[in-house]
Amino acid sequence: MQSAQASRNVFDALTSEGHIFRNRSVLSSDYVPEDFPHRNDEIDQVAHILRPALEGSRPSNILIYGQTGTGKTAVARYICDQLKDKVTADGGAIHTAHINCKRVNTPYGILANIGQTYTTNWEDSIPHTGWRLEQVYAALCRKAEEAGGIALVVLDEVDALVKKSGDEVLYHLTGINADLGNARMSLIGISNDTKFTTFLDPRVKSRLGEESLTFPPYNALQLRDILDQRAGQAFHEGALDPQVLSLCAGRAAQEHGDARKALDLLRIAAEMAERDGSRQVTVDYVNRAESMMEQDQVRKMVLQLPLQHKAVLASILANESQSRLDRQTTGDVYDTYYRICNRFELDALTQRRIGGIISELDMQGVISARVVSLGRHGRTRFISTAVPFSELQPIISDDSFMSSALDLAADGHFVRPQLRLM
Ligand SMILES: Nc1ncnc2c1ncn2[C@@H]1O[C@H](COP(=O)(O)OP(=O)(O)OP(=O)(O)O)[C@@H](O)[C@H]1O
Ligand SMILES: [Mg+2]
Structure with missing residues (x-):
């Protein structure tokens, strides 16, 4: 009796192959796909702007706008990775940082994150407190000069930085190239608030927005293509009721064309079906997933x-x-x-x-x-x-x-x- 129990593990049933998921990680929020349906034009535009980096010159700074779930973060990550691969393969030096300014929104935090792309001992050499911003900035310039090459810094949700800490650090960063000889830095600011630049010093505003582009919301058909691409990798054949993808796409299209909402709806519906031991994700699971997501939204909103x-x-x-x-x-x-x-x-x-x-x-x-x-x-x-x-x-x-x-x-x-x- 005891030995039978010892040989059984409570997770055995949970790890055995289910009927639904083939690879659930492709539906996770940080998964970066290899291909972005309906974003080819935007990717081309950004790639053209960044092209000078291939020759060691500084690309213009870019501001990317767009509503939530329009692919700004994922596309920026993808392009940075692609640029890094290309420059490195050609023997050039490139440093990339992707900073989420909702999490890191102090001037020190921003400079430290950029500093860490140049050196592994930034934390040891620059104290957390006690230095004026100018001193930290001067230290960053020294590190950049020692390392050389191009740095591409993505400031995601940059409006959160401005709201929390004003535009002082952006003033320094957008002027940094005048203080550098051997190194170059370009910034990509991302925001879903088109009005945040009204709070910026006019010089910062024009330097940060040397180029700008907007990611439009997706319509239901475009969302359906995005879901199709992911579903092919994520699910076993026959695991989805044929109506499920269109339903998820349609529901997310009603809410400002948000690809995150479409993918979350699909993932949560599939997880519910899996938990029930069901062989197929049906329309009913999508409806239940949607009402659960709505409740979560109300909770978050009320508690905040x-x-x-x-x-x-x-x-x-x-x-x-x-x-x-x-x-x-x-x-x-x-x-x-x-x-x-x-x-x-x-x-x-x-x-x-x-x-x-x-x-x-x-x-x-x-x-x-x-x-x-x-x-x-x-x-x-x-x-x-x-x-x-x-x-x-x-x-x-x-x-x-x-x-x-x-x-x-x-x-x-x-x-x-x-x-x-x-
Ligand atoms: N064209 C696309 N093809 C494939 N996946 C996409 C596409 N657009 C968005 N996605 C996916 O949708 C999800 C949301 O995208 P992302 O996080 O880039 O949105 P965002 O514009 O940064 O939104 P927010 O403003 O809320 O930060 C991610 O999982 C992303 O991979
Ligand atoms: Mg984002």
Whole structure:
């Protein structure tokens, strides 16, 4: 008995060949495909701009714009790898860095990441703190000069860097070639916010955007081609219901042509089917995967709300759950909000500002604020949650502020017995 158990491993059943996946890694978010359907023009344009690097000259800096999931990051990685292979094969020197500025968004962090492409001992020679930016910059210039060659630095989500740390480091980096003799540096900035350059010093703006291009969103047919390419590698023959790829493509096309959404939908649907021990990914799994992704999105959005927004949302929920009224006005929300602020020693904003926050929550889809006419009494908004309470409850319970506000409301601390109807 014991020996039979010892010879069995709980993972045995999980590692044996399934019916669905042949190679699941091609659906992972960091997989870089060898070929990008419907991005040939963009790849050609970027390759032309970077061509001078093959002769050891500095290519222009490039700004790449495009909505989420249009292939900016993946294409930039692919082109950098291709350029690196080509230059290295020809005996040239090239250094490439791909920096995600949502994660690395301090001037020091950016310079350190670039420094590490030149030398393995950057961390040892440059202290983490105590140096002025100019000193770190001068150290980077020295390392670049020692190493020589071209550096291609991708600043992905570059708007996050500007929002967090301003444009000082970009000012240095876009002017670095004037301080270099033996080395050259080009930048590729990527952003889905076309307006971020309005916050830049005009010199930085024109130097960073020497060239710019926009990746357009994909339509349903293009997404279908992208999915087809991946599905061929990822799945066993017959593992997908014939309608599944078109359905995933169509759903993602409705949402600004996002290839990430299309691929995630397919991957999650397939994982659900696999977990069920099913032989085929059906339309039903895609629908379930989509509703799971929507719930995840609501969770992320609610948990990342600023505190004042959370206080307003908690007020709306408290009113709704306590009074069972689905017709709260801004005044009703404000009354409860004001009590929550008192209780939690939060500075209460004006009713006008709360009206603005209600509109933002409405736009984000978590509540609905319907404008209704009251005849000669003018107009008002009836406010209610747009996500079922059963879906919101587990999210709220993961947030200590909102859950304590709701607990207190449940004990009758904030809500007046009868809300006004208008
Ligand atoms: N033309 C394409 N062919 C194959 N795969 C693609 C194509 N376009 C995008 N993808 C894939 O879609 C996913 C999302 O692409 P990517 O991460 O490059 O988007 P992005 O434009 O950088 O989005 P974000 O602005 O949100 O960062 C990745 O897995 C990528 O490999
Ligand atoms: Mg990206």
